[in-house]
Amino acid sequence: MRFLIGLGIAIVLALSVTVVGYFYPSSETAEKPLPNSDYRFIKTACWFDADWTATITCGELQTPEQFRLAIVILHNDAEQRRADPIVYLQGGPGASARLHTDGIKSWLNWMRYSNTKRDLILIDTRGTGRSKPALVCSEYNQFNQQLLRQNIALGDELAQGYDVAAQCFASSAQANPQLDYRNFSTQKSARDVRALMAQLDYQQWNILGVSYGTRLALEIALQEQQTPQTVKLKSMVLDSVYPAGFGGVQTWPQVLDEGMQQFFKGCSAQHECIKKLNESSIGDVVSLEQHFMQALRNLQRNPISITIKRWDGEAPVNFVVNDHRFLSATFAAVYNPSDWPTIIDAINAVEEGRSDLLKPLMEPFINNSMTSDFNSLTFTAVDCADNPVLSETDYTAALVKYPLLQEYTRDQWRYQLCHSLPSDSPLEKVAPQLPTLILAGALDPITPVSWAQSVNQQWPYSQLRVREKIAHSVLGSDVCLLEHLDEFFNQPEMKFTACAKEIEN
Template sequence: MPDLRNFALVALFIAISPQAVAMAPGEKAVTSSYENAPCAVKVAPEERIECGVLTVPENRRKARTRAIRLPVMIFRSTAAAPAADPVVYLPGGPGLSSIEGRSTGKGNPFLLERDNILLEGRGNRFAQPSLDCPELLALRAADATLVAQTAAAGRCRAVLVASGIDLDGYTSAEAADDLDDLRKVLGIRQWNLIGFSYGTRLAQTVVQRHPEGVRSVVLDSVLPIDVNYDEMAGASLRRAIDLLLDSCASEPGCAVRYPDLRARFAALIERADREGIVLAERTLRGRDIAGAIAAGLQQPNLIPSLPRILHEAAEGRPNGLLPLLEQTPTRFNWGLRLSIWCSEEMPFEDPARIAAQVLPALGLGGADSRTATPEMCAAWDVSAADARANEPVQSDVPVLILAGAFDPVTPPAWGQRLLRTMPNARFVLLPGQAHGAMFNRCGGQLTLAFLRDPRAPLDGDCVAKMPGFRVAAE
């Protein structure tokens, strides 16, 4: 399914009082306002794409705070009479831009019925200010040591703070308030939220803080607010790899063609750690192989080929791993990522459990799927969020939860977890899919149908017809 985003504009600098920061004597408080402005990214000139800037307080919890500016993009519907409730897309991360690369609305199925709105998150690439940490990003891409990454985080923090940035203002709670401020200044009574990965956590925070403005929510690849991600990151990858191995063993064609794949995978990881596997002028260790398979598991079209790739690598022909190792690293905004994570996740996590996620006992060669470490967060040094940032959301807002069976990042059980506290939520498991269960024909159909009537029964016929795991032909 294509990418998503869109709705209405209002005139210049419309102030709203509910989110105003308390005034100090002799000072004027920063209030949220909106103005039309040129698009922050290049867009197709012939399309109905309207842009602006939302100005908000940097830290609503402080009386003395400065204003920050967040770009807005509104993709207008092609319908003659668009639905009054637009769609707002919340990307993953944290630290992925909402608007980068969003140059056109062509192929966006939401525009057939309603507008699509994008708000660049505070601190992100096109926001003013941005919390970008280019050195840390480069070190992550180079798989540098955690010691080096931690030192880079400390240096980036020093630069940002010296420029006047209040890092305590960059949280999911503040971002949720930004979204609700935007809804109000645009004159929208209610809208629909679509969150992907970290965006599901932000969507839950909006529902927690501003339920009156939310008509419905679609959560794809759920990160529950009350799940301690770093305590389970390695185990989540292990679950997905085990499902792949079990799926091959249970399908006759795969089991005959690639016998004993579980034992061969374990032996491959062990051999890589013991003596290394040379490939394209580099020496692979167990963590590299596990990381390559993790990358493959995030691409549903590649999942059927993974048994062959593992089998060939175990036979001494590892070239199939090369495309998985050469994928472009995700361009996270690491300053924003750390501000959110070190405030809302790390204070509630157990350091011993975090460390256990890279132990050899998981059989992944120490592959590190954690977002951050206690040391990195100590270097970043932001204030801990209150307990509400780690409590499940109680809500009767209609919710559609989508999960991919092979998701190595946010297991399907995390989506099911929300059913305990969201009585109007429905969970759909999509066979053969991974992280990003919405981005296929069936996921798109379910999402569009849900948006038309969030309380109507879902037609699961397309789910029943999905093939699930089928080994790829040689």
């Protein structure tokens, strides 16, 4: 999922249409389109450097709509190798599988560390990573670059971003009908994944989905139930579950409010955070919440200009930190409790007018928003396809119920691009009819543990494990669970008891 107030945040759920990431035009020459046909998987030479001892298959899945989706299969060389692979479904929507040299090295380390004894299958879904054609827009990229250096009120930024992005979708579809927004949806990606597995040499397979990847997994499970195929989906692990009926603009007031409240409460109980609080000017007289809200007011009156180093070696970025951009960066850091002390430092930096002390919070925020591993237009197209626009009356009621930051969520309904990209067939809620392990972090601000608890009660084939001191993406932090994933995949019908002392339901 991707979350945004004004400027973009990587690895989170968008609150606006503006600057959720940069678009990188393809440098490859245009290729002749394939004739309209069924799905085909074609093996290719690998395009990255990797460990020469690893056994890797690379290829592309060609879809009936003439998309070409990059596929990488990391083969497990364990002596007791299992025959049923794991298909990893990443977050987003719009996030790539990182099928480049650095990404593949990380995946090989992940596979060896998790020791599942299974092949790992990775896919760049439509509009992500190396998939072709690419959903790109130079005008939107230029708008983003200009915006960085300007102090613009949130409402104006939303309005301008809406107009630019809407025009991008229109011009992209006009130039290439394949890039019509209706070709990007969770339903279509689910069909793509199922078609891939039907093309490969496996009899059974498993899914490991994280964040948005859990939503894609659930749609795959629904399609499997409606139209079973020879290759059987055996089991699923859903980490930080984001099912149909949750998310979308209608939940943003609640998610932002509750996520920040969780930070205010949790930071006051975390050792490293307490140490920072004691070293700062935040005391018992002024609560952390009040101190944070004061920082927003200060930045609204007096924004701070900073220069941010680019991680990709490009020229440094001149960036204006105002209130809503500071809120966006803070919410990105709320995902990981280990980053909470950095937020305290940044609050004090605003109070002291110290631009240098803002950089530890803002540098990862800016760099993650510029990564080529995320495509913002794809995010928007898929999110709108999955979540129909609800009434403004319902949204207003949510603002009243969650008032803490309504100044920053008030205009989100009006400027959501889904008004211009109406959904033809929103996702259905589904209770998967196969063994499913749900993992949730009690501190997760973006896919709250209440979502996981709610769906677990409705799914007779599911088990729920809640990690008390973890936020988003449990397997990214929980070493014990990662090491014992094979126990679930080996016997998914059995009660999963690994790491019971470290996890509480």
